[in-house]
Amino acid sequence: MSERRSGGYGQLPRDRRLGGGMLGPYRVLDLTDERCWFAGNLLAQLGADVVLVEPPGGWPRGYAHHAYNRGKRSVVAASADEVAALAAGADVVLHNDGTPFDIDLAALRDANDQLVTVHITPWGETGPKASWRATDLTLFASSGQLAVTGDSDRPPVRISIPQAWLHASAQAAVAALVALEHRARIGCGQHIDLSTQQAVCETALSAVLYAPAGIAEVQREAGGVRFGDLMLRTIYPCKDGYVIVTVAFGPMIGPMVRRYLEWMHEEGFCDTETLNKDWVNFALQLQAGEETIDVVEGVMDDIARFCLTKTKAEMIERGLRDSLLVCPVNSLRDVLDSPQLAARDFWDDLDGVHMPGRFVLASRSPLAPMARAPEVGEHSEEVRATGAATQRSVPMQLPEGARSDKPLAGLKVADLAWVAAAPLATKILAHWGATVVRVETQNRPCLLRGALGHRDDVADQENAIAWHSSNANKMTISLDLSKPEAREVVRDLVAWADVAIESFTPGTLGAWGLSYDDLREVNPELVMLSSCVMGQTGPQRQFAGFGNMAASIAGFFDITGWADRGPAGPYLAYTDYCSPRFTVCALLAALDHRRRTGQGQHLDFSQMEAAVHMLAPAIAEMQATGARRTRRGNEDDDMVPHGVYPSAGDDEWIAIAVEGNEQWQSLAIEMRRDDLADLDETARRARQTELDEIVTAFTVRQNGPGLMHRLQAHGIAAHYVQNSGACIDDPQLAHRGHFQWAPHQYARRTIVDAVPYTMSAASSGFDWAGPTYGEHAMEVLGDILGYDADRIAELAMAEALE
Numbered sequence: 066m067s068e069r070r071s072g073g074y075g076q077l078p079r080d081r082r083l084g085g086g087m088l089g090p091y092r093v094l095d096l097t098d099e100r101c102w103f104a105g106n107l108l109a110q111l112g113a114d115v116v117l118v119e120p121p122g123g124w125p126r127g128y129a130h131h132a133y134n135r136g137k138r139s140v141v142a143a144s145a146d147e148v149a150a151l152a153a154g155a156d157v158v159l160h161n162d163g164t165p166f167d168i169d170l171a172a173l174r175d176a177n178d179q180l181v182t183v184h185i186t187p188w189g190e191t192g193p194k195a196s197w198r199a200t201d202l203t204l205f206a207s208s209g210q211l212a213v214t215g216d217s218d219r220p221p222v223r224i225s226i227p228q229a230w231l232h233a234s235a236q237a238a239v240a241a242l243v244a245l246e247h248r249a250r251i252g253c254g255q256h257i258d259l260s261t262q263q264a265v266c267e268t269a270l271s272a273v274l275y276a277p278a279g280i281a282e283v284q285r286e287a288g289g290v291r292f293g294d295l296m297l298r299t300i301y302p303c304k305d306g307y308v309i310v311t312v313a314f315g316p317m318i319g320p321m322v323r324r325y326l327e328w329m330h331e332e333g334f335c336d337t338e339t340l341n342k343d344w345v346n347f348a349l350q351l352q353a354g355e356e357t358i359d360v361v362e363g364v365m366d367d368i369a370r371f372c373l374t375k376t377k378a379e380m381i382e383r384g385l386r387d388s389l390l391v392c393p394v395n396s397l398r399d400v401l402d403s404p405q406l407a408a409r410d411f412w413d414d415l416d417g418v419h420m421p422g423r424f425v426l427a428s429r430s431p432l433a434p435m436a437r438a439p440e441v442g443e444h445s446e447e448v449r450a451t452g453a454a455t456q457r458s459v460p461m462q463l464p465e466g467a468r469s470d471k472p473l474a475g476l477k478v479a480d481l482a483w484v485a486a487a488p489l490a491t492k493i494l495a496h497w498g499a500t501v502v503r504v505e506t507q508n509r510p511c512l513l514r515g516a517l518g519h520r521d522d523v524a525d526q527e528n529a530i531a532w533h534s535s536n537a538n539k540m541t542i543s544l545d546l547s548k549p550e551a552r553e554v555v556r557d558l559v560a561w562a563d564v565a566i567e568s569f570t571p572g573t574l575g576a577w578g579l580s581y582d583d584l585r586e587v588n589p590e591l592v593m594l595s596s597c598v599m600g601q602t603g604p605q606r607q608f609a610g611f612g613n614m615a616a617s618i619a620g621f622f623d624i625t626g627w628a629d630r631g632p633a634g635p636y637l638a639y640t641d642y643c644s645p646r647f648t649v650c651a652l653l654a655a656l657d658h659r660r661r662t663g664q665g666q667h668l669d670f671s672q673m674e675a676a677v678h679m680l681a682p683a684i685a686e687m688q689a690t691g692a693r694r695t696r697r698g699n700e701d702d703d704m705v706p707h708g709v710y711p712s713a714g715d716d717e718w719i720a721i722a723v724e725g726n727e728q729w730q731s732l733a734i735e736m737r738r739d740d741l742a743d744l745d746e747t748a749r750r751a752r753q754t755e756l757d758e759i760v761t762a763f764t765v766r767q768n769g770p771g772l773m774h775r776l777q778a779h780g781i782a783a784h785y786v787q788n789s790g791a792c793i794d795d796p797q798l799a800h801r802g803h804f805q806w807a808p809h810q811y812a813r814r815t816i817v818d819a820v821p822y823t824m825s826a827a828s829s830g831f832d833w834a835g836p837t838y839g840e841h842a843m844e845v846l847g848d849i850l851g852y853d854a855d856r857i858a859e860l861a862m863a864e865a866l867e
Contacts, residue, residue, distance in 0.1 A: 086112015123441030209269035235646035247472030263821030319345035429666030471498025536835030600671035612638025
């Protein structure tokens with residue numbers, strides 16, 4: 066076993082002053098409005114002192130305030146000078162466009178060279194769309210996500226509880242922590258320019274990458290996924306609502322399908338011939354013509370009949386017992402009443418109102434329950450009295466030559482995760498300079514190698530576009546973890562690493578002698594994060610599922626679709642795209658804490674728990690009013706008309722969101738309906754169906770991109786619905802460098818999507834796409850772990866290497 070090596074994150078000088086949490090030494094000045102309060106909320110959960118700056122009179126005290134301003138202190142600022150005085154003592158300033166604060170962020174940094182400023186905008190600070198209007202609907206339309214969500218015979222549909230700015234806010238929290246890590250190394254702050262459009266693009270993976278990969282565009286299907294002529298249904302009605310049942314094939318999912326069919330067979334809903342099909346190799350048999358689509362469609366019809374005899378509770382109980390890919394489609398009430406969340410003590414109780422609590426369980430520095438949201442200016446005197454942050458982080462004294470424009474250079478990561486949620490987190494770390502070693506096994510290939518699209522539809526595991534993107538800039542070694550010799554390599558890798566991240570079913574690593582308690586014996590300062598759908602504890606910890614199922618359990622399927630139809634669900638594995646932002650925040654906060662204390666720790670992360678935070682205002686509203694949010698098509702509380710309308714062409718659409726009377730007047734004039742121009746919001750809402758028909762009659766004759774430019778020129782928030790090809794051609798995304806070509810051994814060059822922000826003192830970009838099997842085995846074994854030729858030969862002879 067190799068010894069822990071010196072240098073890197075584990076051995077740098079430490080500032081041992083302690084704050085009230087992992088981010089205790091930091092003060093964050095929150096200049097955002099309702100759209101972006103979530104960024105400061107995440108940092109406050111991790112222990113930062115977040116000061117909410119309010120204009121005279123304060124921000125509206127709605128459900129978003131009570132959800133996302135908990136744990137913050139409030140101060141009122143009436144002028145730019147007052148904001149500047151507050152910023153002089155801050156470590157981070159969060160800001161978004163459209164607030165009353167007309168702030169010169171560059172001047173704030175000039176006055177405080179330690180300051181990190183984060184600017185959240187719809188499109189980025191520069192580029193051809195930088196000044197365009199944007200709403201949640203139009204941002205989703207521009208991102209590739211809207212195009213693939215909803216029923217094929219209706220317009221694309223958004224998630225009924227707005228999400229776009231929450232994605233941007235979570236990315237802003239990540240970016241701030243990356244910049245603080247960089248500040249600790251280079252001794253100064255910097256500016257971050259964050260695009261909400263880019264943040265939302267990640268929710269369309271991997272469909273948004275299909276066009277440059279030579280794959281047909283994804284066709285939206287409510288409650289399922291279409292593969293050519295085969296529609297794989299996933300959502301089925303049951304006795305008391307809806308459930309998800311996954312039918313798919315391959316070495317991992319095939320046996321689960323077989324176990325589910327055994328249950329159906331027991332109760333007379335599946336014949337013996339169907340039960341005994343080769344569900345592991347069924348996809349290959351379909352391609353070879355040895356099986357037909359009719360068999361799959363028959364199985365799905367049988368499942369539909371079977372589900373009508375079961376409740377949601379019966380489904381998840383059997384699913385947990387037999388490790389089946391089934392789960393309920395939870396309403397927000399179901400989420401609030403979840404026995405899993407109750408068992409994990411997830412909720413914060415504020416005078417009888419349950420609000421989402423800590424988003425990660427940290428063993429060494431637990432996240433404290435968050436106090437209620439503040440009253441206007443409640444802390445003005447005490448904030449101004451303290452002046453500068455009392456415990457600012459001390460920059461590391463690095464030699465000039467050791468400084469890097471990569472903020473995470475020197476960070477060493479052992480990546481034991483798979484599929485998408487956790488690997489997308491380590492992708493962020495790798496992007497900013499961390500050395501990430503991905504451990505995989507050919508005996509149990511990552512699902513990303515076999516699914517979600519292959520270049521030119523050539524189904525080779527080295528040709529998978531989701532793998533190429535999710536594992537960019539990582540090194541890889543392929544080990545057979547059933548062999549004790551391979552597990553010894555993992556221990557040595559963890560001894561080398563600062564961070565280990567894994568996403569196995571709870572208990573799996575422990576059975577191999579690789580639990581956190583086992584691994585901290587070889588590396589006492591290890592920061593280890595375990596990611597799974599439900600968390601490491603609780604009655605549902607053994608839940609087997611993917612991001613689509615986590616999204617369903619967290620409430621997102623019930624709120625996506627049309628009121629007169631069943632749930633559609635957001636495209637594919639929604640929580641897989643939400644989770645990485647939370648995960649990276651937790652990891653970087655734990656690393657910051659370790660630098661000051663020398664203490665490693667274990668982070669227990671649940672995809673479901675993190676995702677519930679993105680529904681917090683609706684959960685608060687439900688408890689206050691009894692009204693439960695559910696799917697409502699593209700309707701909006703504040704904007705009307707607000708919808709996705711057909712434009713000229715086949716399956717071409719444009720999203721239009723009228724934000725007020727002035728925009729409506731402009732739209733009415735554009736439609737040559739001056740007779741309607743004076744309708745106020747109340748009148749428009751009363752005539753909503755009629756107006757939607759009028760707008761449709763106008764847009765259906767128009768070229769979508771042309772109409773988008775025309776309406777934006779008149780100050781109307783509009784964007785045509787972009788699929789993958791349109792996203793690749795989007796001049797704003799091109800300006801931002803969102804899609805980058807990276808080299809690859811098998812594919813030569815392949816598309817990788819970038820992070821949604823730029824940093825003024827840091828370089829970005831990907832040096833290579835997700836690697837081939839064992840591509841870096843010799844570098845990992847020899848250069849990183851220091852094994853000699855004899856040791857490597859022994860591993861080969863033991864068949865530990867693949």
